[in-house]
Amino acid sequence: MKPILYVGNRNYSSWSLRPWLVLAWSGLDFETRTLPLGGAGYSHRQMPSVLAISPSGTVPALHIGDDVISDSLAISEWAAEQVPSLWPSAPIARAHARSAACEMHSGFVALRTHLTCNIRRRTAPRALNEEVARDVARIETLWNTLRRRYGAGGPFLFGATPTIADAFYTPVATRFRTYGVKLGEEAAQYSETLLTTPAFLEWEKEAIAESWTIPESDEK
Ligand SMILES: N[C@@H](CCC(=O)N[C@@H](CS)C(=O)NCC(=O)O)C(=O)O
Known part of the structure; x- marks a missing residue:
């Protein structure tokens, strides 16, 4: 089974x-x-x-x-x-990928609280409080640092193949899109990469088609 x-x-x-x-x-x-x-x-x-x-x-x-x-x-x-290709093959790159995934898994509480995931929603850009702005800045720095060091061979954080780290930041890219968060050029391009993988597009199609709503999340 x-x-x-x-x-x-x-x-x-x-x-x-x-x-x-x-x-x-x-x-x-x-x-x-x-x-x-x-x-x-x-x-x-x-x-x-x-x-x-x-x-x-x-x-x-x-x-x-x-x-x-x-x-x-x-x-x-x-x-x-x-x-195993779901993580980068070189040990130090793999450690950085795990660290990036874990930073998301255990952190960015302000971003998660104030910019809740709502894939099909689009709002006008809003003022970000200090904590959310700090999370956004940290994520941009993390993305750009990894892309510059490891990403030359392709559009993902570690090059041509998506890894678990890219999966962990895909919902972040949807939040940036939903709430109109302005990113620098490099981060915006990476965010667009995450939002156009065939797998994400398949998920998004189903998200748009879903009829269940959580009204609190649609009004935040
Ligand atoms: N640490 C867990 C968090 C999972 C989680 O919080 N899931 C939410 C949905 S996105 C949930 O099931 N919430 C149900 C509830 O809080 O009652 C993970 O990484 O899987």
Whole structure:
């Protein structure tokens, strides 16, 4: 039986998009099942429909036979064990890629709180508070530093092939687009690369077609 990746609403669930891209890029065979988030228990990790498939109360969750892996980075690492090109091959580049993915996984709280993921939404550019502006500046610096050092061979952070680090920053690129965040030329070009991979375009198409809404997220 092929692994099943449970994801949240494609429009809103940035954590779901990350390992879904990784699995799509890996070429591994997997099935995707979508659970609408929102309503009773949501944001407290107590939604009955999510708890039924993920003991942490969160999606994404990957079912591999009877095993459940319920964290975006752990799912991505599981894929990379089978498809090592999901990380760069040189050890120091790989360490930088892991560090970039982990910085996203454990940080950028202001960006995540104030510019929530909403793939199909477009707002007028807004003033960013100091903390969000600091997150945006840090992300631009990180992207440009990695692209200049490792990206000469292609459009991704580490060159021609997308890695887990690129997957982890794709939802960030959607937030910059949604809220009209102005980027420098290099970062804008990289952001556009993330938003035009065939896998992201497939996800986006489904996000646009979804009828479930989370009104709080559409009004922020
Ligand atoms: N650290 C987890 C975070 C997962 C997460 O927060 N998922 C959200 C959806 S994007 C969720 O399931 N929320 C349900 C809830 O909070 O009730 C990961 O990386 O997978």
